[in-house]
Amino acid sequence: MRAPQTSLPAPSPPGLGLSAASELVPRHAVQLLTQAQAGLVLLDGGNVRLANPAAAQMFGCEPQRLIGQPWLRFIAKADHLQVLAQRQRRLEGEPGKAYDVRCVRPDGSEFDGRVCGQLVDIDGRPANLLTLFDVSEQKAALRRAEWHAEMLARSEALCRSGSFELAWPSGQVISSSGLRMLVGEATPAAGPELIDALPWVPADERSLVATIWRHAVLDEPFEFQHRVLCADGQLLTVLHRGVLHRAKDGHVGQHGIAILQDITQQRQAEHRIHELANFDEVTGLPNRTNFLGQIDAHAQAALREECGLTLHVIEVPRIVELKASMGFGAGDTLAMAIAARLRQFSDEREAVAHLGDSEFALLQRHEGPHEVEAARARAQALQTCLQQPVLLGATDVFPLCLIGIAAFPADGASAEELLEAAQTARLGAAATGGVAFFRPESNAQAVRELQLAAALRHAIERNELTVLYQPQVSLASGQIIGAEALLRWHSPDWGQVSPTEFIPVAERAGLIGAIDDWVLRQACAQSLAWQRQGLPLVRIGVNFSPLQFQQGDVAQQVQKALLDTGADPACLGVELTESTLMDDPVRAAAMLCELKSIGIEISLDDFGTGYSSLSCLRSLPIDVVKVDRSFVNDVTAGPESASVTRSIITMAHGLQMRVIAEGVETEAQLSLLLAKGCDQIQGYWFSPPVPADEVARMLAEHRCLPEHLTTRRSRPRTLLLVDDEENIVSALKRLFRRDGYRVITACSAAEGLQRLAETEVDVIISDQRMPGMTGVEFLRQAKALYPDTVRMTLSGFTDLQSIIDAVNEGAVYKFLTKPWDDERLRAHVVEAFRRKELADENRRLDLEVTGANREMAELNARLERLLGQQREQAALLQTSAGGAHELLDSLPQAVLGLDPDGLLAYVNETARQWLPAEQLPLGMAPGPLLAPALALPPGGTGTLLVHGQRCRAWKRSIYTPDGRPRGEMLVLMCPPMPAPFTAEPLLQATVSETAR
Numbered sequence: 004m005r006a007p008q009t010s011l012p013a014p015s016p017p018g019l020g021l022s023a024a025s026e027l028v029p030r031h032a033v034q035l036l037t038q039a040q041a042g043l044v045l046l047d048g049g050n051v052r053l054a055n056p057a058a059a060q061m062f063g064c065e066p067q068r069l070i071g072q073p074w075l076r077f078i079a080k081a082d083h084l085q086v087l088a089q090r091q092r093r094l095e096g097e098p099g100k101a102y103d104v105r106c107v108r109p110d111g112s113e114f115d116g117r118v119c120g121q122l123v124d125i126d127g128r129p130a131n132l133l134t135l136f137d138v139s140e141q142k143a144a145l146r147r148a149e150w151h152a153e154m155l156a157r158s159e160a161l162c163r164s165g166s167f168e169l170a171w172p173s174g175q176v177i178s179s180s181g182l183r184m185l186v187g188e189a190t191p192a193a194g195p196e197l198i199d200a201l202p203w204v205p206a207d208e209r210s211l212v213a214t215i216w217r218h219a220v221l222d223e224p225f226e227f228q229h230r231v232l233c234a235d236g237q238l239l240t241v242l243h244r245g246v247l248h249r250a251k252d253g254h255v256g257q258h259g260i261a262i263l264q265d266i267t268q269q270r271q272a273e274h275r276i277h278e279l280a281n282f283d284e285v286t287g288l289p290n291r292t293n294f295l296g297q298i299d300a301h302a303q304a305a306l307r308e309e310c311g312l313t314l315h316v317i318e319v320p321r322i323v324e325l326k327a328s329m330g331f332g333a334g335d336t337l338a339m340a341i342a343a344r345l346r347q348f349s350d351e352r353e354a355v356a357h358l359g360d361s362e363f364a365l366l367q368r369h370e371g372p373h374e375v376e377a378a379r380a381r382a383q384a385l386q387t388c389l390q391q392p393v394l395l396g397a398t399d400v401f402p403l404c405l406i407g408i409a410a411f412p413a414d415g416a417s418a419e420e421l422l423e424a425a426q427t428a429r430l431g432a433a434a435t436g437g438v439a440f441f442r443p444e445s446n447a448q449a450v451r452e453l454q455l456a457a458a459l460r461h462a463i464e465r466n467e468l469t470v471l472y473q474p475q476v477s478l479a480s481g482q483i484i485g486a487e488a489l490l491r492w493h494s495p496d497w498g499q500v501s502p503t504e505f506i507p508v509a510e511r512a513g514l515i516g517a518i519d520d521w522v523l524r525q526a527c528a529q530s531l532a533w534q535r536q537g538l539p540l541v542r543i544g545v546n547f548s549p550l551q552f553q554q555g556d557v558a559q560q561v562q563k564a565l566l567d568t569g570a571d572p573a574c575l576g577v578e579l580t581e582s583t584l585m586d587d588p589v590r591a592a593a594m595l596c597e598l599k600s601i602g603i604e605i606s607l608d609d610f611g612t613g614y615s616s617l618s619c620l621r622s623l624p625i626d627v628v629k630v631d632r633s634f635v636n637d638v639t640a641g642p643e644s645a646s647v648t649r650s651i652i653t654m655a656h657g658l659q660m661r662v663i664a665e666g667v668e669t670e671a672q673l674s675l676l677l678a679k680g681c682d683q684i685q686g687y688w689f690s691p692p693v694p695a696d697e698v699a700r701m702l703a704e705h706r707c708l709p710e711h712l713t714t715r716r717s718r719p720r721t722l723l724l725v726d727d728e729e730n731i732v733s734a735l736k737r738l739f740r741r742d743g744y745r746v747i748t749a750c751s752a753a754e755g756l757q758r759l760a761e762t763e764v765d766v767i768i769s770d771q772r773m774p775g776m777t778g779v780e781f782l783r784q785a786k787a788l789y790p791d792t793v794r795m796t797l798s799g800f801t802d803l804q805s806i807i808d809a810v811n812e813g814a815v816y817k818f819l820t821k822p823w824d825d826e827r828l829r830a831h832v833v834e835a836f837r838r839k840e841l842a843d844e845n846r847r848l849d850l851e852v853t854g855a856n857r858e859m860a861e862l863n864a865r866l867e868r869l870l871g872q873q874r875e876q877a878a879l880l881q882t883s884a885g886g887a888h889e890l891l892d893s894l895p896q897a898v899l900g901l902d903p904d905g906l907l908a909y910v911n912e913t914a915r916q917w918l919p920a921e922q923l924p925l926g927m928a929p930g931p932l933l934a935p936a937l938a939l940p941p942g943g944t945g946t947l948l949v950h951g952q953r954c955r956a957w958k959r960s961i962y963t964p965d966g967r968p969r970g971e972m973l974v975l976m977c978p979p980m981p982a983p984f985t986a987e988p989l990l991q992a993t994v995s996e997t998a999r
Contacts, residue, residue, distance in 0.1 A: 042135030169259030187234030286342035294356035481708035572602035632666025752781035771798035
């Protein structure tokens with residue numbers, strides 16, 4: 004169906020605008036076209052024949068400049084085809100529809116136009132009448148809205164978060180695309196979602212979400228946590244932040260905005276760290292630190308309820324023997340069996356724990372006083388239960404149990420004392436049938452402790468104490484950047500006494516304060532001595548006893564030592580244990596901030612063995628986390644220990660802290676720590692604790708780590724080939740050697756793990772069918788221990804499902820089949836090395852960014868402290884100035900201050916009362932009544948007669964601290980007058996002798 008045509012008279016000749024169109028269009032029509040707000044353009048054969056002023060204004064020119072020009076000249080080239088297609092459709096009879104094009108002005112600028120064409124008839128010829136609107140603002144607003152929507156969606160996807168809007172009180176929810184993506188909903192809900200029945204909130208938590216929103220206070224943000232049910236059935240934990248505002252623009256009700264962020268992995272990490280810090284990983288029982296807390300809680304309850312406690316400490320030596328003879332797996336299996344029996348033997352009111360490798364504990368609560376026979380019967384029943392044979396493989400193992408018993412409060416008033424008493428009793432259990440009670444009179448250790456305490460009191464004055472220094476090495480540069488000060492005691496009577504023995508004695512004897520201060524001053528003096536020798540600056544870490552930190556003012560002690568010795572605070576560090584900080588986190592935070600303010604580095608020592616809370620750790624100004632040597636010793640033993648170490652390093656870096664690994668004794672440990680991103684190491688592999696002169700020699704010789712054991716190392720690409728067929732290994736070795744790789748081979752999975760511990764490897768190619776351990780199992784262990792390697796399987800015989808599982812879980816990068824094509828295999832290996840190098844570069848950049856962020860945070864904190872000190876000084880000066888003014892106002896003498904130009908700058912209250920106001924114009928010269936006194940020379944005195952009475956005048960010069968003149972001060976001393984007086988001429992002027 005053809006569109007109707009409108010008949011118009013023939014247009015005016017080219018070059019005529021609307022003003023000359025009266026020949027073609029009636030006068031009233033011309034007026035309508037002229038006054039139309041929309042742009043009107045008449046096209047005849049593709050050329051402009053008429054254009055009203057509105058259209059000309061859009062193009063920024065007179066209508067005559069449009070007349071006769073091709074219409075496509077004013078359309079962007081990209082839209083020409085669209086314009087031609089629209090015109091063709093109108094000529095074919097289709098009704099005109101609005102469409103958008105980019106319009107070009109004569110000056111070359113562009114704007115967005117919306118065009119609607121209508122076919123008209125001019126003297127029997129078809130023509131196009133176009134209606135044109137400028138929609139640039141609408142288009143720009145639409146583009147901005149689309150950009151904001153896209154940025155919101157991308158931001159939500161990156162942050163794993165989503166948002167929604169809430170109309171209140173209707174409760175209708177409009178979800179963002181990010182929220183729908185988070186919960187796995189591909190499209191918006193068909194109907195409106197209500198806050199009371201959100202489909203992606205678990206049913207048991209919907210009332211919680213709705214209730215919190217119902218009780219929300221206007222304009223007060225709130226947050227809480229709940230779960231989210233995804234479309235695939237997965238449950239996520241989200242942090243729900245929201246705020247409720249009053250609706251604007253005349254709308255009724257309230258308007259809510261909420262943001263939901265996925266914190267599932269964070270919660271899992273926190274839970275895992277809590278488990279590692281408080282529970283034994285093998286048995287799942289509470290560890291020593293956790294158990295001590297339980298003993299404290301039970302002890303407090305026992306004192307309130309007048310009950311008794313009996314502690315059993317159980318030693319199972321066979322666990323250690325099995326680990327030494329059959330491996331850690333056998334020992335762990337026996338430990339788990341003992342733990343299971345211990346749980347079954349105890350009831351819900353009793354506490355059990357795994358204190359160490361072979362040491363367990365049971366805390367029993369009983370009514371009334373401690374009864375020896377009842378405790379003995381309970382211990383013997385426990386011994387019988389635990390000593391039942393345990394089947395390990397095909398062998399029955401009979402564990403021998405030794406039990407020590409201590410009672411609360413008779414044998415120990417605190418958790419530590421009670422545990423120590425039970426452990427001491429266990430030492431004599433072998434001689435008494437496996438069960439022994441604590442007997443103080445037979446405690447030879449207590450006697451030795453008393454003797455050690457007496458000898459310690461004279462150790463400092465007799466120069467029996469020495470300080471050794473163990474270097475700390477950066478894994479980035481390989482250089483020595485610090486040293487830990489370690490106390491040693493060589494007694495003439497006792498010989499070399501271990502610090503683990505005499506430090507606790509010093510704490511209990513009250514000597515630890517003096518010893519800590521002595522070590523601190525020795526470290527400060529040694530740091531200053533190294534600087535004077537021109538050696539590189541290193542930071543010396545000093546350990547402080549928990550008792551000293553809790554009872555003394557460590558910050559003041561450190562500051563005094565620095566002032567007395569002249570040492571640089573930047574060369575001193577303080578090392579504290581987790582238990583030291585967690586006993587009183589508030590006091591610890593205040594003291595650590597004070598230490599940081601003077602430039603001292605804070606290190607958290609023996610991390611992983613205490614019970615520090617992640618929230619407290621995050622709030623403390625800690626610079627360095629020192630991984631306990633127990634984790635470092637086991638880091639190459641299995642995937643579990645390696646995972647613990649990697650978790651600690653990741654957590655510390657996330658909190659902007661550096662990591663030092665203690666007790667590094669082998670190159671394999673060092674290589675694994677380097678691969679896991681550790682920052683520094685300390686241990687016997689580099690250097691044992693040595694005297695200060697030996698450290699100075701190392702610094703002077705620039706002793707450092709080999710370059711291949713640092714993050715700046717440059718080494719050849721390393722390829723590990725694992726196959727039990729020697730001919731296959733030889734063929735692969737010949738194939739890859741021409742590519743310049745460093746090729747390492749192994750004939751079994753166990754040998755492959757040994758090669759990985761000895762050498763840093765980039766790419767692993769392993770056979771599948773090997774004796775003892777399959778290739779997939781080997782690569783799984785390699786991934787756990789060395790996750791940065793790229794692992795591939797090359798095999799002709801394999802279980803396809805196991806390969807698929809390994810690929811899916813990331814243990815295997817690619818699966819290649821035998822026989823292989825040389826060129827394809829080489830190409831796969833090249834791609835694997837490229838993948839590995841890209842990952843290494845990303846880690847390096849991440850470490851640099853993390854270090855830069857950490858340095859920036861430290862700099863910002865230092866600047867904030869300096870600003871705080873300056874504010875305090877300014878407030879002090881202001882307070883001091885205010886006090887001086889109050890003091891001068893309270894004087895009974897008239898005091899006037901003059902600036903260097905002789906203008907009146909200050910007048911106290913007494914002067915205002917004695918002298919007329921017109922004689923005291925602030926900011927101007929004093930009145931004539933004061934001229935005689937002003938004529939006095941600096942330092943002179945004079946006498947005035949006031950109402951017949953003598954008035955004494957003093958004039959003094961005022962100087963700045965650097966000696967520059969600051970003005971003069973005039974003091975008038977007169978008897979009290981009932982009313983303002985008039986000064987008479989100066990009768991006498993002298994210069995005092997003191998002034999001369």
